[in-house]
Amino acid sequence: MKEHPDDVAGIYVLKxxxxxxxxxxAERRARKEEIRRISEKIALALSTARAGKKLILVHGAxxxxxPQAKVYLKSRDAKDALITHESVKELNKMVISSLMECGVNAMPIHPLSAVVSKGLEIKYKIKEQIDMALKMGIIPVLHGDVIFDEKEGFRIISGDQLVVYIAKEFKAIKVGxxxxxxxxxNDNGAVIRKITPEDVEKMSxxxxxxxxxxxxxxxxxxxLAKLASESNIPSILFNATKESNVYKFLVDETLFGTVISSS
Ligand SMILES: Nc1ncnc2c1ncn2[C@@H]1O[C@H](COP(=O)(O)OP(=O)(O)OP(=O)(O)O)[C@@H](O)[C@H]1O
Ligand SMILES: [Mg+2]
Structure with missing residues (x-):
């Protein structure tokens, strides 16, 4: 893990x-062996890193x-919002259990219980919870979710949106x-190695x-381009189904992917 000038370990955000x-x-079908493999890689990476490594984990829904959110967005029924939340919590439970089985202390932070939004303006009350977990040496695990929204009743928040918020708030030194x-x-199937905010406007x-x-x-x-342009925080998009990529990200080994940076 990179040294910070004031010796405070930098935050890594991984989704x-x-x-x-x-x-x-499919619908509600988990890849349990992938969850296990990734948990093992996280455990291994954290055991090899210098003490004080701080990781915030986010997973998608x-x-x-x-599929559940799609139903909710059509019906706008609280019952369907609850079904969405309960369902994604099931996946979160598998992730947390798997991390714990691999010896990684992890704690779920469910956005529904920690975020309120007013249209696009999001009031996050999540920071204090993440802060506490990190101080206790616990990995906070967030996920895409349904959240209360002062304008719409409920809104869907993606794991990607959470990544950007957290990276900004905690001044992450690495985002994956x-x-x-x-x-x-690109259109030919080749990986674009680097994208800048200016590129995004021209891309489809x-x-x-x-x-x-x-x-x-x-x-x-x-x-992620907005994160790069507004906060000068770069990120990398990579293939997490490949055996050691999560490990490589966490221990700063060369990682193939698309880097999104301000220049
Ligand atoms: N130009 C592109 N390059 C790479 N992937 C692309 C491109 N265009 C579309 N995709 C699709 O984007 C998908 C990844 O985004 P998607 O939101 O589906 O996954 P995710 O973020 O991992 O899931 P979740 O939202 O549940 O976390 C790929 O599986 C691919 O089908
Ligand atoms: Mg997605």
Whole structure:
């Protein structure tokens, strides 16, 4: 882990996409072996890093959130909002249990219980909880969720939005977003190694191959480009289904993917 001038360990923010830990083409189908593999890699990386490493983990909702949220967005019924939340919590429980089994202390922070929004203006009350977890040496694990919204009643918040908020708030020194793709690919299927905010305006990126109510890859790139331009925090989009990529990200080994940076 990189040294900070005041010797405070820098924050790493890592998102594991729903496309990695669930089958997005199905409904409520988890990839338990992937959850386990990633938990083992996180455990290994944390055991090899110098003490004080601080990681905030976010995971996507995958097939435990997007199809359910789609139903909610149509009905706007509190019952469907609850179904969405309960469902994504199930996936979160699998992630937490798996991390604990691998010896990593982890604690869920459910956005529904920690975030209120007013349209696009989001009032996060999540910071204090994350802060406490980090101080206690516990990895806070957040996820895409349904949240209360002062204007709309409920709103869907994506794991990607949470990544950007957390990275800004905690001045993250490293941000990684893992999906089932090697990065952002161009029309020929080749990975684009670097994207700047100016590039994004000229690009046409697809959403998702499956149900994704929060904009898929297009919105992800847009949000990360905003993080780069507004806060000068770069990020890397990489393939988290590949054996050691999560480990490589955490221990600062060379990682293939798409870097999104301000210049
Ligand atoms: N140009 C592109 N490059 C890479 N992936 C793309 C591109 N256009 C569309 N995609 C799609 O984006 C998907 C990844 O985004 P998606 O939001 O579905 O996954 P995720 O963020 O891991 O899931 P979740 O939202 O549940 O966390 C890929 O599986 C791919 O189908
Ligand atoms: Mg998505």
């Amino acid at each position: 594991i996409g729903g496309s990695v830990i669930s089958e997005k083409g 995958g097939s435990y959130g997007h 977003v893992g999906t089932d793709m090697d990065g952002v690919v 990126i697809g959403g998702s191959a499956h149900v994704d109510v929060t904009g898929g890859m297009r919105e992800k790139v847009y949000l």
